[in-house]
Amino acid sequence: EDKVVQSPLSLVVHEGDTVTLNCSYEVTNFRSLLWYKQEKKAPTFLFMLTSSGIEKKSGRLSSILDKKELFSILNITATQTGDSAIYLCAVEASNYKLTFGKGTLLTVNP
Amino acid sequence: GAVVSQHPSRVICKSGTSVKIECRSLDFQATTMFWYRQFPKKSLMLMATSNEGSKATYEQGVEKDKFLINHASLTLSTLTVTSAHPEDSSFYICSAKQGNYEQYFGPGTRLTVT
Numbered sequence: 001e002d003k004v005v006q007s008p009l010s011l012v013v014h015e016g017d018t019v020t021l022n023c024s025y026e027v028t029n030f031r032s033l034l035w036y037k038q039e040k041k042a043p044t045f046l047f048m049l050t051s052s053g054i055e056k057k058s059g060r061l062s063s064i065l066d067k068k069e070l071f072s073i074l075n076i077t078a079t080q081t082g083d084s085a086i087y088l089c090a091v092e093a094s095n096y097k098l099t100f101g102k103g104t105l106l107t108v109n110p
Numbered sequence: 111g112a113v114v115s116q117h118p119s120r121v122i123c124k125s126g127t128s129v130k131i132e133c134r135s136l137d138f139q140a141t142t143m144f145w146y147r148q149f150p151k152k153s154l155m156l157m158a159t160s161n162e163g164s165k166a167t168y169e170q171g172v173e174k175d176k177f178l179i180n181h182a183s184l185t186l187s188t189l190t191v192t193s194a195h196p197e198d199s200s201f202y203i204c205s206a207k208q209g210n211y212e213q214y215f216g217p218g219t220r221l222t223v224t
Contacts, residue, residue: 034212042116042203042218043154088153096142096207100153 002027006089006101014109017079021104023089024071033065033072034098036088043088046074079108112138114206116216123194123223131189131219133204139184140206144213145177148201160187194223 003026013019025033032050036043047056049065049072056063060079065072076083086103093099113136123129133143142161146154158179160166166179176198178190187206191198199222205213 032212036215042215045212045214048212092213095159096144096213097156097159098144098154098205098213099156102153 002091002093002097002099004089004091004099004101006087006104008104009102010105010107012107012109013079015080017108018075018077019079019106021074021076021087021089021106022071023073023101025089025091025099025101026070027091027093027099029094030067030091031094031096032092034090034092035063035072035074036090038086038088038103046087076106079106081108081110084108112136112206112208112211112214114140114204114214114216116204116219118219119217120220121222123221125195125223126193128190128192129194129221131191131202131204131221133187133189133206133216135185135206135208135214138206138208140187140208141184142207143181143187144205144207145179145187145189146203146205148203148218154203157189191221194221196223199223 007022035046047063052067060077063074088103089101090098115134117132145157157172158166158168160181168174181187203218204216207213
């Protein structure tokens with residue numbers, strides 16, 4: 001059975017801090033790993049990673065995948081209160097099915 | 111990014127009635143659509159996978175006669191919760207995918223069954 005484990009489950013930081021969110025996985029027939037941000041509604045797409053060692057970057061967010069060690073990290077630098085959300089990691093199998101982790105609840109205090 | 115819409119965003123219905131939720135991909139053709147269910151403070155759980163023009167594939171434990179899925183076109187899939195009961199109250203989210211690209215999620219539908 002495909003499995004995704006995220007850590008930490010929750011994190012509280014101050015504005016300006018840098019955070020690293022972790023995601024480890026076990027999946028049969030890996031296709032990709034995806035990061036989503038979920039606030040009050042449905043998840044919004046952040047990154048899709050398919051290759052090891054290639055960092056994807058969008059503003060203050062970046063992510064990298066290690067297919068040998070089966071994990072990914074999501075970094076957020078200079079955090080802002082608007083970054084407060086649940087960050088979901090999901091792995092996509094060859095049949096396009098996503099298996100989600102439980103998420104990391106990030107709270108950024110002013 | 112791509113846009114996926116859901117309608118309605120919120121619905122309250124009486125026990126025993128049926129509710130239909132629509133999922134549309136607005137600016138791309140979705141070869142595959144997925145339906146998820148999310149309970150409070152829990153992650154998303156895949157209910158079924160739907161390919162245009164063919165029957166949906168349901169995950170283990172999901173009753174296909176209760177959760178009817180139709181994917182009649184490349185831009186529209188519907189989920190009908192039949193004979194709804196209070197335990198069906200949940201947040202239902204669809205996602206849509208074109209080929210090998212990432213899945214984009216709709217805004218979700220909050221169903222409350224009284």
